[in-house]
Amino acid sequence: MRAVKVVIVGGGIGGCALALALHAAGITDIEVREAADGVRELGVGINVLPHAMRELDELGVADQVAAVAVATSELSYHNRFGQMIWLEPRGLAAGYRWPQLSVHRGALLSVLHGEAMRRLGDGRFHYSSRVEADDLENLDGDVIVACDGVHSALRPLVAPAEGPPLWNGVTMWRGTTIAEPFLGGRRMIMAGVLAHRVVIYPIRDLADGSQLINWVAEVRKEDGRPMPRQDWDATVDVVEPLRLFDSFRFDWLNVPSLIERAEEILCYPMVDREPLTTWRHGRMTLLGDAAHPMYPVGSNGASQAIVDARVLARELRLRPDLSEALAAYEAQRLPATAAVVLANRRAGPERSMEIVAERAPNGFERLADVISHDELVTIAAEYKLTAGFDPAMLNDRPSLSVS
Numbered sequence: 001m002r003a004v005k006v007v008i009v010g011g012g013i014g015g016c017a018l019a020l021a022l023h024a025a026g027i028t029d030i031e032v033r034e035a036a037d038g039v040r041e042l043g044v045g046i047n048v049l050p051h052a053m054r055e056l057d058e059l060g061v062a063d064q065v066a067a068v069a070v071a072t073s074e075l076s077y078h079n080r081f082g083q084m085i086w087l088e089p090r091g092l093a094a095g096y097r098w099p100q101l102s103v104h105r106g107a108l109l110s111v112l113h114g115e116a117m118r119r120l121g122d123g124r125f126h127y128s129s130r131v132e133a134d135d136l137e138n139l140d141g142d143v144i145v146a147c148d149g150v151h152s153a154l155r156p157l158v159a160p161a162e163g164p165p166l167w168n169g170v171t172m173w174r175g176t177t178i179a180e181p182f183l184g185g186r187r188m189i190m191a192g193v194l195a196h197r198v199v200i201y202p203i204r205d206l207a208d209g210s211q212l213i214n215w216v217a218e219v220r221k222e223d224g225r226p227m228p229r230q231d232w233d234a235t236v237d238v239v240e241p242l243r244l245f246d247s248f249r250f251d252w253l254n255v256p257s258l259i260e261r262a263e264e265i266l267c268y269p270m271v272d273r274e275p276l277t278t279w280r281h282g283r284m285t286l287l288g289d290a291a292h293p294m295y296p297v298g299s300n301g302a303s304q305a306i307v308d309a310r311v312l313a314r315e316l317r318l319r320p321d322l323s324e325a326l327a328a329y330e331a332q333r334l335p336a337t338a339a340v341v342l343a344n345r346r347a348g349p350e351r352s353m354e355i356v357a358e359r360a361p362n363g364f365e366r367l368a369d370v371i372s373h374d375e376l377v378t379i380a381a382e383y384k385l386t387a388g389f390d391p392a393m394l395n396d397r398p399s400l401s402v403s
C-alpha cells in the first residue's frame with residue numbers, strides 16, 4: 001500500500017470517526033484541522049443507531065461509548081394527548097447485534113476524540129485552525145476530507161451557488177433535565193406532529209437512580225420571524241417553550257415540568273440542504289453534515305456520518321488510485337444519504353404521527369379505526385431499509401473492516 005496523507009477538516013463526530021476509521025484501515029498519516037480552540041463538549045442528546053454502533057464496535061470504541069450512554073430499548077409515538085400510536089423495540093431488544101445508544105453529544109465526542117488522540121499520537125489535532133475554501137490548495141494532503149459540519153467552508157467549492165442551509169420553519173428548543181426515569185427508563189418517545197411535538201429520551205443513568213433526560217420541543221411558526229441563529233452555544237430562556245408545550249401533560253410524563261427544570265436550553269432551527277450530485281472537488285470530498293445535512297428526524301445525523309467514515313477509509317485503503325477511491329466512496333454514500341435527507345423531509349418513520357393527527361385531530365377511541373397495524377408496520381420498516389438499518393440486512397452484511 002502506498003503512503004497516503006489525509007487532512008481532515010473539522011474534528012467533530014464525523015472527523016473523529018474518520019480519524020479512527022483511517023487508522024484502523026492502516027492509514028496513519030492524518031492531520032485534523034479544527035476551528036474551535038479545543039474539544040468543547042457542547043450540545044445535548046444524540047442517538048447512535050445500530051448501523052453506526054456496528055462501526056464503533058468494529059473500531060473498538062463501542063464499550064467506551066456505552067459506558068456514558070443509555071441503551072435505548074423501546075421507541076413509542078404518541079399524539080398530542082399522549083395516546084400511543086406505535087411502540088417498537090430498538091437496539092438489542094429488536095434483534096440487532098448492536099445496541100442503539102442515546103448519549104450526550106459531548107460525551108460521544110469525548111470518547112471518539114480521546115481514542116483518536118491516543119491511537120494517532122501527539123501532534124495530529126490542530127485547534128484554532130479554521131480552514132477556508134481559499135486555503136485548500138495550500139493543504140498538504142493527498143486527500144482532503146471536509147468534515148466541517150452544516151456550515152462547511154469547503155462545500156461551496158462543490159456547490160458555489162448554494163447559499164445558507166434551508167429552514168423548514170421549525171424552531172427546536174433542546175435541553176437536558178435531571179429527573180426520575182419514565183416508562184421504564186429505556187424508552188424514547190415522540191408526541192405531537194412535526195409542526196408541534198416533543199422528542200424525549202434519557203441519555204445518562206445517574207448514581208442516585210435519576211436520569212439525565214434529553215428533550216427537544218419543536219414548533220413551526222408562521223409568524224414570519226427570521227430563522228433563529230444556528231449556534232449550539234446559544235442558550236435561551238424557558239418562557240416560550242414552556243408556554244407552547246403547556247398542554248403536554250400526560251399521565252405518564254409531565255413535559256412542562258421537564259422543560260421548566262432544564263439545566264440550560266438551546267434554540268436551533270430545523271435545517272437541511274438539497275442533496276448534491278457530487279461531493280468531489282479534485283482531491284477533496286465531503287463527509288457527514290458537510291455532505292448531507294438532514295432534519296433530526298429518524299435520529300440519523302451522527303450515524304450516517306460514522307458510516308461515511310468507515311466506507312471512505314475502506315475505499316482509500318483498498319484502491320491504489322485515490323480519485324477512484326473518492327469516486328467509489330461517493331457512489332456508495334451519496335445516493336444512500338440523499339435518500340435519508342429526502343425521507344426525513346417527509347417525516348421519515350414519524351410519518352405515522354402525521355397521518356393519525358390528520359385523520360383524528362381530536363384523538364381516538366380505537367387506534368385501529370384510524371390507521372391499520374399494517375400501515376404502521378410498513379412505515380417503520382421502509383425507513384429502516386432507506387437508512388440502512390433493517391435488522392436482517394445490517395446483521396448479515398459483511399464487515400467494512402480491512403485487515
Ligand SMILES: Cc1cc2nc3c(=O)[nH]c(=O)nc-3n(C[C@H](O)[C@H](O)[C@H](O)COP(=O)(O)OP(=O)(O)OC[C@H]3O[C@@H](n4cnc5c(N)ncnc54)[C@H](O)[C@@H]3O)c2cc1C
Nearest residue numbers: 010012013014035043044130131148149232288289301302
Ligand atoms: C458544537 C456542536 C454541538 C452539536 N450538538 C448537537 C446535539 O446536541 N444534538 C444533535 O443531534 N446534533 C448536534 N450537533 C450536530 C451533530 O454533531 C452532527 O449533526 C452530526 O454528528 C454529524 O457530525 P459532523 O462531524 O458532520 O458535524 P459536526 O459534529 O457539526 O462537526 C463539525 C466540526 O467541524 C468544525 N468546523 C466547522 N467549520 C470548520 C472550518 N472551516 N475549519 C475547521 N473546522 C471547522 C466544527 O467546530 C466541528 O467541530 C452539534 C454540532 C456541533 C458543532
